[in-house]
Amino acid sequence: MANLTRDEIVSAYIDILGSERVITDEQTLRENSVDRYYKVENVFGIYSLPLPAAVVKPRTPEEVSSVLKLANAYSIAVVPKTGGSATEGGLETIVEDSVVIDGSLMNEIIEIDTENMLATVQCGVRLQDLEDELRKIGYTTGHSPQSKPIAQFGGLVATRSIGQFSTLYGGIEDMLVGAETVFANGEICRIKNVPRRAAGPDIRHLILGNEGALNFITEVSVKIFRYYPENNRFYGYLLDDMKAGFEILREVVTQGYRPSVARLYDQEDGLYHFKHFSDGRCVLIFMAEGPRPLADATGAAIEQIVSQHSGVDRVADSLIEDWFNHLNWDVSKIEEERVEIRETLNNGFTTEISGNWSVINDIYTSALERIRREVPAQFTLLGGHSSHSYLNGTNMYFVYYYKIDVDPTEERTVYHDPIQDIIVEETLKRGGSMCHHHGVGKHRTHFLAEEYGSSLYMLETLKSAFDPNRIMNPGTIFPL
Numbered sequence: 001m002a003n004l005t006r007d008e009i010v011s012a013y014i015d016i017l018g019s020e021r022v023i024t025d026e027q028t029l030r031e032n033s034v035d036r037y038y039k040v041e042n043v044f045g046i047y048s049l050p051l052p053a054a055v056v057k058p059r060t061p062e063e064v065s066s067v068l069k070l071a072n073a074y075s076i077a078v079v080p081k082t083g084g085s086a087t088e089g090g091l092e093t094i095v096e097d098s099v100v101i102d103g104s105l106m107n108e109i110i111e112i113d114t115e116n117m118l119a120t121v122q123c124g125v126r127l128q129d130l131e132d133e134l135r136k137i138g139y140t141t142g143h144s145p146q147s148k149p150i151a152q153f154g155g156l157v158a159t160r161s162i163g164q165f166s167t168l169y170g171g172i173e174d175m176l177v178g179a180e181t182v183f184a185n186g187e188i189c190r191i192k193n194v195p196r197r198a199a200g201p202d203i204r205h206l207i208l209g210n211e212g213a214l215n216f217i218t219e220v221s222v223k224i225f226r227y228y229p230e231n232n233r234f235y236g237y238l239l240d241d242m243k244a245g246f247e248i249l250r251e252v253v254t255q256g257y258r259p260s261v262a263r264l265y266d267q268e269d270g271l272y273h274f275k276h277f278s279d280g281r282c283v284l285i286f287m288a289e290g291p292r293p294l295a296d297a298t299g300a301a302i303e304q305i306v307s308q309h310s311g312v313d314r315v316a317d318s319l320i321e322d323w324f325n326h327l328n329w330d331v332s333k334i335e336e337e338r339v340e341i342r343e344t345l346n347n348g349f350t351t352e353i354s355g356n357w358s359v360i361n362d363i364y365t366s367a368l369e370r371i372r373r374e375v376p377a378q379f380t381l382l383g384g385h386s387s388h389s390y391l392n393g394t395n396m397y398f399v400y401y402y403k404i405d406v407d408p409t410e411e412r413t414v415y416h417d418p419i420q421d422i423i424v425e426e427t428l429k430r431g432g433s434m435c436h437h438h439g440v441g442k443h444r445t446h447f448l449a450e451e452y453g454s455s456l457y458m459l460e461t462l463k464s465a466f467d468p469n470r471i472m473n474p475g476t477i478f479p480l
């Protein structure tokens with residue numbers, strides 16, 4: 001694709017950023033050629049994708065602009081990156097001589113504004129770092145994906161991430177107020193911070209969820225919230241089937257209550273997370289938070305709604321609180337997982353989708369039934385949970401662990417891809433979305449036309465307009 005040789009690309013970037021911020025050592029390039037979709041190969045030291053020509057580390061939006069202008073002029077494929085916790089192939093360098101643009105040096109918390117309830121950060125600020133600063137003064141981002149200790153704001157916005165407290169605070173799309181981003185031609189654009197706007201279409205959504213395929217996000221402003229940890233209430237229940245659990249979630253949300261957490265685990269996933277008390281049953285969890293009268297009212301409503309359903313048994317609140325305190329994944333947990341895969345050959349992946357209330361149970365049951373019937377894996381866990389509920393429906397986060405009994409290079413095509421395809425097919429068939437919060441990445445793009453239907457025209461037009469030379473993360477969202 002590129003009109004320059006590999007060496008010419010490297011030296012052109014050294015001219016812009018200096019040699020210290022243009023990394024070309026072999027191991028860094030290998031690690032930057034993949035993300036967690038290639039976890040199994042990677043754990044065994046196999047790197048089968050083309051290695052990038054370099055990883056470049058700009059420090060300012062102007063440098064990002066220069067980096068992109070050069071790429072655009074010479075058709076060099078670029079892969080934006082910040083925290084590196086992507087799970088769907090968004091970081092794979094599938095084009096020869098790509099350049100990874102790593103925004104992690106842009107890591108300044110620019111402003112915390114408690115009057116207007118805003119925090120402004122550069123793209124390389126880790127969510128955990130902003131959250132820690134806010135907690136010191138009694139505020140929170142309200143954003144808590146499990147990858148909070150690793151993920152950075154560029155990636156969080158680019159993937160449309162969502163956190164555990166989403167039923168109250170929303171996903172990142174509800175939090176993003178303004179941003180700065182750079183397009184393939186080097187144009188730097190800012191969207192100002194206002195409480196609401198009706199001045200035409202909402203252009204924040206050209207940034208949210210773009211997965212590096214439309215622009216490179218350099219700065220974001222997000223809402224902040226007052227934090228009242230002393231009022232947190234936890235509720236846990238055991239029940240026998242998912243359908244009844246979905247119905248309770250639906251009642252709580254559609255009656256107008258906003259618990260911060262509303263989660264439902266099936267039997268297998270319940271055993272994985274709560275083996276000390278789940279007793280092989282489904283597990284339903286709620287958390288209420290906020291000012292005391294609101295937390296009390298939300299908690300009382302949850303108890304009242306659940307009490308109208310038979311066969312639902314309460315567990316101690318402390319069991320749920322304790323579980324929450326150990327849920328997030330930092331770098332050491334990722335390393336532990338790698339060791340475990342190497343030693344036990346037991347490996348797990350997830351696929352997350354969403355659907356309306358009327359179809360979610362059918363998606364859940366039919367996907368699992370087809371996987372059991374069609375995929376000859378030795379499953380050690382096949383199940384999932386719903387973790388984000390809305391007025392119209394909920395998500396399903398399928399979780400599948402199996403023994404790697406094939407060569408690591410075949411694991412994806414024999415197991416991971418077919419399992420994911422079944423889940424997506426059963427979802428799309430029932431009008432759901434193939435992707436709830438991890439992004440399309442590079443392994444669901446063959447379903448893009450079905451996901452979008454007639455609105456694919458709008459998406460394709462954005463790509464042609466903003467990235468006519470198709471240098472931005474080729475193969476991500478848009479099939480090659």
Ligand SMILES: Cc1cc2nc3c(=O)[nH]c(=O)nc-3n(C[C@H](O)[C@H](O)[C@H](O)COP(=O)(O)OP(=O)(O)OC[C@H]3O[C@@H](n4cnc5c(N)ncnc54)[C@H](O)[C@@H]3O)c2cc1C
Nearest residue numbers: 082083084085086090145146147152154155161162212217
């Ligand atoms: C253990 C674990 C738990 C997770 N839990 C959750 C969860 O609870 N909720 C959730 O939503 N996700 C979760 N994820 C997925 C992942 O953490 C999120 O997608 C996160 O938002 C990625 O942020 P990052 O900074 O690591 O981005 P990266 O991994 O660096 O990149 C992710 C994608 O965004 C693009 N990108 C990165 N930076 C930019 C930029 N500056 N401009 C434009 N595009 C950019 C990349 O090209 C890539 O396509 C989890 C992942 C792991 C490994």
